[in-house]
Amino acid sequence: MSDYRIEKIQRQISIVLANGTRLEGDVFLRPVSRYRSRPEEPMDMLNDSEPFFVLMRHGEAVLIPKASVARAETSVPEEDEPNVASLGVPVEVTLLDGTVCGGSIFLETRFDRPRLLDFLNSYSLRFLPLVDARQVLLVNTQTIAHVREVA
Numbered sequence: 001m002s003d004y005r006i007e008k009i010q011r012q013i014s015i016v017l018a019n020g021t022r023l024e025g026d027v028f029l030r031p032v033s034r035y036r037s038r039p040e041e042p043m044d045m046l047n048d049s050e051p052f053f054v055l056m057r058h059g060e061a062v063l064i065p066k067a068s069v070a071r072a073e074t075s076v077p078e079e080d081e082p083n084v085a086s087l088g089v090p091v092e093v094t095l096l097d098g099t100v101c102g103g104s105i106f107l108e109t110r111f112d113r114p115r116l117l118d119f120l121n122s123y124s125l126r127f128l129p130l131v132d133a134r135q136v137l138l139v140n141t142q143t144i145a146h147v148r149e150v151a
Contacts, residue, residue, distance in 0.1 A: 007031050007129070009030060011098055013042050014073045015064065018143065020097065023064070025057035041140055042074045049124040062066055066126060072138040076131065088131060089116055094145045097123065103130030 008028040016022050029040040034048075045053060045059045046066055055062045088104025095101065105128070127138040 009061075010044060010056070011074065013055070015071050017062050017064075017068050018070045018140075023055060023057060023062070025055040027056075028054060036088070041077060041136075043127060043129050043136065044047055046072060046127045046138055057069075062146060067140075070097070070100065070126075070140050070143045071099075072127070074138070076134070084114075090150045091116070091130065091147055092140055092150050093128075093130060093147050095139070095143045096145045097143070098145075101130055101139060102128055103132045103137055105130060116147070120147060 007030075009031055011029055012024070014022060014024045014025050022112060027042055027045060029042070029045055030100050031039055033040040033044050035044065046069070051067065052063050055064050075095060088106045089105050091102070093101045093103075093105040105116070105119070107116065109116065113122075123141065126142075128141050128144070130137040
């Protein structure tokens with residue numbers, strides 16, 4: 001065994017596979033994200049280019065292909081907690097299996113293309129985050145049947 005170890009942070013997550021199976025456990029995240037100067041989030045890990053990730057369940061490592069994950073649920077990062085969901089566009093996302101998910105999407109669009117449609121058409125990552133006051137729901141874009149903005 002090598003003395004070389006890469007520091008990781010464990011974070012609790014609940015995933016639902018495309019077949020409906022729910023798995024709960026911990027994922028391993030980097031203490032500093034590749035893209036920001038703060039710890040990596042489950043969304044970063046699920047949207048990176050690696051096709052598999054490790055889910056620790058009951059002391060056992062389970063290797064999960066990201067393509068088989070329909071959605072994942074995790075807590076809102078502590079620094080983002082104060083009323084974060086009220087800042088986005090409230091939506092209702094219906095998945096191919098009929099599940100309806102609600103939350104807010106934070107549009108990162110050009111000023112000349114500010115619509116939800118523009119954002120979704122330009123969104124290129126595998127998992128779309130929906131945020132509410134309690135959790136972040138990461139929805140696999142390949143499992144979305146339709147999206148509607150709600151008031």
